[in-house]
Each structure stands twice: as structure tokens, then as C-alpha cells.
Amino acid sequence: MHRRFFKSFNFLLIVILALNVTLAQQPAPTNAPSLERLRAHIEFLASDKLEGRRTGSPGANIAAEYIAREFSRYGLRRSIGRDLAGMSILEADSPRRYMQEFPYVAGVELGKGNELTFRLIANPESKAVPLKTDASFAMKAGEDWMPLGFSTNGQIKNAPAVLVGYGITAADLKYDDYVHANAAGKIAIAFSGTPDGDNPHGQFARYEDVRWKAIAARNAGAEALIVIASESTFKDDRLSRLHYDNSGGDAGLPVIAISRQAAAQLLSANSSMLALEEQRLRAQQSKSSSATAEQAPTLPLQTVLITLSTDVLRREVSAWNVVGILDGSDPSLKNETIVIGAHYDHLGRGGEGSLAPKEGDIHHGADDNASGVAGVIELVRIFSERPRPRRTIVFIAFSGEEEGLLGSNYYVNHPIVPLSNTVAMINMDMIGRMKDNKLIVGGVGTAAEWRSIVEAQNLVQGMAVTAGAGTERTSQSTGLPMVIASNGRSIVTSDAAKQFQLTLNEDGYGPSDHSSFYAKQVPVLFFWTGSHEDYHKPSDTADKINYEDEARILGLVARVVRDLDNNDKHPAYTVAKSEASGRSMGFRVYLGTIPNYADSSDGLLLDGVREDSPAAKAGIKAGDKIVMLGGRDVRNVYDYTAALGEMKAGQEYEVELLRAGERIKLKITPAARK
Numbered sequence: 001m002h003r004r005f006f007k008s009f010n011f012l013l014i015v016i017l018a019l020n021v022t023l024a025q026q027p028a029p030t031n032a033p034s035l036e037r038l039r040a041h042i043e044f045l046a047s048d049k050l051e052g053r054r055t056g057s058p059g060a061n062i063a064a065e066y067i068a069r070e071f072s073r074y075g076l077r078r079s080i081g082r083d084l085a086g087m088s089i090l091e092a093d094s095p096r097r098y099m100q101e102f103p104y105v106a107g108v109e110l111g112k113g114n115e116l117t118f119r120l121i122a123n124p125e126s127k128a129v130p131l132k133t134d135a136s137f138a139m140k141a142g143e144d145w146m147p148l149g150f151s152t153n154g155q156i157k158n159a160p161a162v163l164v165g166y167g168i169t170a171a172d173l174k175y176d177d178y179v180h181a182n183a184a185g186k187i188a189i190a191f192s193g194t195p196d197g198d199n200p201h202g203q204f205a206r207y208e209d210v211r212w213k214a215i216a217a218r219n220a221g222a223e224a225l226i227v228i229a230s231e232s233t234f235k236d237d238r239l240s241r242l243h244y245d246n247s248g249g250d251a252g253l254p255v256i257a258i259s260r261q262a263a264a265q266l267l268s269a270n271s272s273m274l275a276l277e278e279q280r281l282r283a284q285q286s287k288s289s290s291a292t293a294e295q296a297p298t299l300p301l302q303t304v305l306i307t308l309s310t311d312v313l314r315r316e317v318s319a320w321n322v323v324g325i326l327d328g329s330d331p332s333l334k335n336e337t338i339v340i341g342a343h344y345d346h347l348g349r350g351g352e353g354s355l356a357p358k359e360g361d362i363h364h365g366a367d368d369n370a371s372g373v374a375g376v377i378e379l380v381r382i383f384s385e386r387p388r389p390r391r392t393i394v395f396i397a398f399s400g401e402e403e404g405l406l407g408s409n410y411y412v413n414h415p416i417v418p419l420s421n422t423v424a425m426i427n428m429d430m431i432g433r434m435k436d437n438k439l440i441v442g443g444v445g446t447a448a449e450w451r452s453i454v455e456a457q458n459l460v461q462g463m464a465v466t467a468g469a470g471t472e473r474t475s476q477s478t479g480l481p482m483v484i485a486s487n488g489r490s491i492v493t494s495d496a497a498k499q500f501q502l503t504l505n506e507d508g509y510g511p512s513d514h515s516s517f518y519a520k521q522v523p524v525l526f527f528w529t530g531s532h533e534d535y536h537k538p539s540d541t542a543d544k545i546n547y548e549d550e551a552r553i554l555g556l557v558a559r560v561v562r563d564l565d566n567n568d569k570h571p572a573y574t575v576a577k578s579e580a581s582g583r584s585m586g587f588r589v590y591l592g593t594i595p596n597y598a599d600s601s602d603g604l605l606l607d608g609v610r611e612d613s614p615a616a617k618a619g620i621k622a623g624d625k626i627v628m629l630g631g632r633d634v635r636n637v638y639d640y641t642a643a644l645g646e647m648k649a650g651q652e653y654e655v656e657l658l659r660a661g662e663r664i665k666l667k668i669t670p671a672a673r674k
């Protein structure tokens with residue numbers, strides 16, 4: 001006997017024993033996923049009408065309403081508010097009652113309270129400033145200067161200013177613009193860019209981000225940070241365009257950009273100061289781009305006092321998760337919940353997150369993630385028919401995923417059903433582009449049972465069951481006869497070609513909403529068919545969806561859910577080995593941290609540290625909050641991920657963290673992923 005055949009034969013017997021009850025009781029699986037229904041949902045959600053479903057946009061809201069109506073059609077219980085007797089039909093039916101609202105900043109605008117005034121004071125000690133009288137200049141917000149989107153709103157009156165070069169503190173490069181600046185209590189004024197000039201691959205490139213400069217200024221005790229634009233025409237400068245990234249929170253101090261003309265005026269107290277400073281920086285650049293370039297002391301602007309008020313209006317709009325509940329049929333198991341989710345938001349007409357060369361075209365998001373939402377709706381239909389699952393199923397269509405898992409983060413911090421009763425979360429994100437039968441399932445390391453359930457149900461994928469079907473013989477031309485009844489007839493056949501080629505990833509973290517649940521110790525499974533050339537582009541359209549295979553995937557998901565629901569014991573949460581799936585996530589290095597993925601804007605909180613990992617060896621502990629890693633400012637999990645992406649195995653880096661209110665610096669050496 002062929003070894004593989006033998007192996008799978010044994011395995012199949014075990015599977016059949018395990019599944020016996022299910023198969024016997026449901027000889028005819030009636031409610032199979034419907035290809036045509038999937039097509040209808042995806043074609044609507046990915047249509048031009050919905051304009052790419054950007055979170056907070058009318059198109060996203062139409063999608064939310066569509067999903068809520070589908071939930072209502074299949075009789076899901078409304079999650080928000082109770083179904084009270086005597087409530088008017090209209091109110092009781094309102095799709096709003098499936099909506100879980102969460103805060104979302106759709107844009108930022110200039111408020112009315114922006115003010116920037118330079119007061120030049122005649123300084124008797126300064127011979128270089130032949131000012132006869134005091135002078136003051138008012139700068140116009142939006143023309144001469146602009147607060148940045150993540151600036152804190154604040155007021156500072158008559159503060160002294162100090163030039164701080166590029167405003168960079170790079171511990172790993174032994175470079176600190178603040179070392180001689182004495183910026184405490186002052187307004188720091190920095191140039192755009194880095195000592196590397198325009199080199200995007202220079203060693204300082206990663207310090208160019210103003211968010212990072214803001215952290216350095218705050219750490220140096222500055223009251224505010226002013227960045228001098230690099231473009232000679234202010235409105236051409238990237239920093240002059242007010243925008244907000246929705247992930248990092250505010251900077252913790254006012255941060256503004258000023259035009260080069262305004263800067264020249266500000267520095268007119270010493271007309272050549274700007275030129276001098278630029279000369280100095282240029283000299284420093286050309287001398288070497290090496291980290292050890294010595295620091296010339298920066299020149300204090302003792303004769304300038306700055307009054308600054310920043311007023312950035314964050315335009316909050318409504319964003320919604322759509323949540324519907326299917327109550328369990330078992331009197332006691334119904335207290336346990338399985339969450340089945342997919343995000344419905346996408347990228348609108350491009351911009352942030354898009355891979356299209358230009359903005360403006362509708363990003364249809366058929367695969368990402370109308371496919372997953374259609375899957376959720378189909379599973380609502382299937383599970384709302386009999387037999388009903390014994391456990392309660394909470395169906396959630398998330399929003400804000402593309403902006404950084406905002407909706408699912410909100411849900412896990414404001415769950416409709418307590419997370420302590422949530423025994424599993426099943427996520428589907430991009431399940432519409434199956435190729436060559438390849439299916440990726442993430443999170444199999446997050447519960448002890450996952451691997452065997454998924455593998456067994458995949459085997460069933462290719463099975464034909466003829467038990468109880470009389471004398472009929474199953475075709476064996478392609479299938480392998482696997483179980484022979486005592487009368488010599490095969491009762492189960494399995495066709496390997498119908499099974500999926502699974503790639504099982506251990507890790508419960510990944511670039512989608514299941515991460516939010518795994519961070520809260522909920523076992524997760526994540527189904528997806530992989531990336532493709534239309535990913536995050538307008539060309540991700542409904543006509544390219546592989547509907548037939550998506551229906552098959554949903555068949556697998558449904559059986560996995562039935563299988564776990566058939567077991568009286570709920571899946572046992574386990575901490576997944578994240579290194580096993582490292583390759584698929586594209587990271588080369590491994591630290592062994594277990595991040596908490598909840599909302600954060602001031603660092604990355606760690607839920608734990610794996611034993612014997614680089615993080616453990618560095619002395620990092622559960623409860624620590626990482627604020628810098630490898631010279632990267634870390635305010636949230638995205639910064640952390642970005643920093644991780646830049647690190648090399650075997651090289652020592654500095655990690656800075658907050659522990660019990662204290663800032664601690666440690667050395668960490670990442671290991672290579674296996």
C-alpha cells in the first residue's frame with residue numbers, strides 16, 4: 001500500500017469515527033452555500049454605487065444597511081437595544097438596531113483658534129541684533145503655517161525658541177540634535193528632512209517622519225515643535241496639507257509646519273541665522289553621513305518670543321459594526337458564543353492604503369472584502385435554518401478594518417456578548433480569489449483542537465457519503481474507496497482532488513480583524529485565499545471572483561463551525577507560536593513579544609513575552625509598554641510592525657519601554673525566523 005494512502009486511510013477512519021454522529025444525523029446537507037446568492041451580495045457591495053465603502057462614507061453606510069437588512073431577513077436578534085413588546089414595528093425593524101457605533105475621525109480641519117505670532121525683543125546683550133524697537137509679526141494659518149493633523153491643541157504665550165537642527169534623536173546612531181539645545185520649556189524649531197539629505201535609504205531615513213520628531217521634542221521637554229517646510233512654496237509642501245492618520249493618537253504637544261518665508265522672518269532677529277544653520281547642517285552632511293558626526297551647538301534665539309495657539313478640528317463621523325445574534329439551541333451551551341466576522345469597509349476612491357498610482361477611482365473591494373461579507377451573510381442563512389447551532393453565534397460585519405482594525409478593536413473592548421463567553425472567532429477576509437485549490441488558514445495554533453478540526457473537515461470536503469443510500473454505488477473513477485461496509489459496498493469515498501490544499505499558519509495575529517480577538521485570548525481562525533495583482537486596486541472587481549470555490553470554502557467554514565459546536569467542550573485557547581508563520585507574514589526577525597492589540601496611542605502594551613525569546617533575554621516583561629524599538633517611535637502596533645520590518649537578526653537594537661511609569665532602555669537582539 002502506498003504510504004500516503006495508508007496514512008490518510010488511518011486518518012480518515014479516525015475522522016469518520018469523530019464525525020459519525022454528524023454524518024449519520026444529516027444524511028442530506030440541504031443548506032449548502034449558494035453560488036448565486038454570493039454573486040448577488042458581492043456584485044451589490046462591490047458596485048460603483050457604494051463607491052468603495054470607505055469607513056464613514058455614504059457608500060459604507062449603504063453597505064452596513066444592506067447587511068443589517070440581510071441579518072433581519074434571516075431573523076437574527078438585534079444586538080443594540082432590546083426587542084421590547086409594544087415597540088412599534090418600524091422601530092423594532094430598524095436596521096440601526098444591528099449597528100454598533102464607534103468613533104472615527106474622517107478628516108481634520110483648521111479651527112478658528114489658530115494663532116502664531118513672533119515677537120522680536122531688542123536684546124541689549126546681542127550686538128548682532130540692531131533692533132531699535134520691539135517688533136511683532138502675525139503669521140496666517142493655512143498660508144504661512146499649518147498645524148499638523150496629529151498636533152495637540154494648545155496655547156503657548158511668549159515662549160522662547162530654540163533651533164534644534166533636524167530635531168532628531170537617534171539613540172542607535174548615537175545622534176541627538178537636542179544634546180546641546182536645552183529645549184526644555186521652549187519651542188523647538190527644526191528643519192525638515194535628515195542629515196542624509198534626500199536619500200530614502202540613508203540611515204536616518206526612518207527618522208524623517210514628523211511623528212518621530214514630535215516624540216523627540218516632547219522627550220526633550222519642548223513646549224511645541226515647529227518644522228520648517230522643505231519646499232520653497234508652502235502649499236507644495238506635504239506638511240502644509242492637513243490630514244489625520246487615525247492610528248497614532250495626538251502628539252502630546254502642538255506641532256506645526258511653517259513656510260520658509262515665515263521661518264526667515266522668524267529668524268530675522270539674526271538675519272543670517274537661517275543661512276548659518278543651513279550651512280552648518282550641510283557641512284555636517286557632506287563631512288560624512290556617519291552617525292558620529294559631531295554636533296555643533298545650536299544657536300538659541302534669545303531675542304524671539306513665540307505665541308502659538310493650535311486648533312485642529314477632528315471631524316468625527318459615525319462608523320458602524322453590524323452585529324446580529326443567532327441564539328443557541330442548547331439551554332446551557334447557548335451561553336457560549338462563536339463570533340463569525342468579516343470587514344465590509346474598503347478604500348473608497350483610493351488614498352491611504354491604496355496601491356493604485358493615482359487617487360480618484362473607485363476601489364471596488366470585491367475580494368477585499370465583499371467576498372468575506374457575502375460569506376457571513378450566507379452563513380447567517382445556513383445557520384438560521386435547522387439544525388440550529390447549540391451555541392450562540394454572533395455575526396459581525398466590521399468597519400474601519402482598512403484604517404487599522406478600528407471596528408474589531410472597538411468590538412473587543414465593547415463586546416455585545418462578554419468576551420469571557422466567546423469561545424472562538426472565525427474571520428474571513430479575501431476568500432474570493434482561490435487559485436489551484438489553495439486555501440490559507442491562520443490561527444490554527446490558537447486552540448488545541450483547531451488543526452485536527454480543520455484538517456478533518458478538509459478531508460470531508462472530498463468525501464461522498466452513501467451511508468443509508470441503499471444499493472447505490474458511488475463512482476470510484478476518481479475517488480478512493482475509503483470505508484467499505486460489511487456487505488462490501490463502499491459507504492464513504494474520498495476524492496483528494498476536491499480537498500483544499502491547505503496552508504496552515506499557527507499565528508493568531510495577522511493583518512485582519514481576528515488579531516483583535518486573539519489579543520484578548522480568544523481562539524481564532526482566519527480564512528483567506530491569498531493576495532493577488534488586484535489587491536488594494538480599483539481592479540478588485542466582482543467579475544474576477546471565483547464564486548464556485550468561494551462557495552466550497554464556505555462549506556468548509558460551516559463544517560468547521562458545526563464540528564466545534566458539536567463538541568461539548570469549547571476549543572482550548574493556546575498561545576500560538578508566531579515564528580512558525582513568520583514566512584507568510586514577511587518578517588525576517590522574531591522577538592517573542594505578545595502584543596496587546598487594543599487601542600493605543602502612546603506605546604505598545606505587551607500581554608506577555610515568550611520563554612527563552614529574544615524579548616525575554618532582553619529583560620522585557622508582560623505589562624511593559626514599548627515606546628521605541630530600533631530607533632523607531634512606537635505608539636501602536638503598526639509602528640511596532642514597521643520597526644520590526646526594518647530589523648535584522650543577530651544585530652543589537654535598543655528598545656525603550658515604560659514600566660511602572662518609568663522609562664527603561666534595554667538591548668535586544670532579534671532572532672531569525674525559522
Ligand SMILES: [Zn+2]
Nearest residue numbers: 368369402536
Ligand atoms: Zn484590505
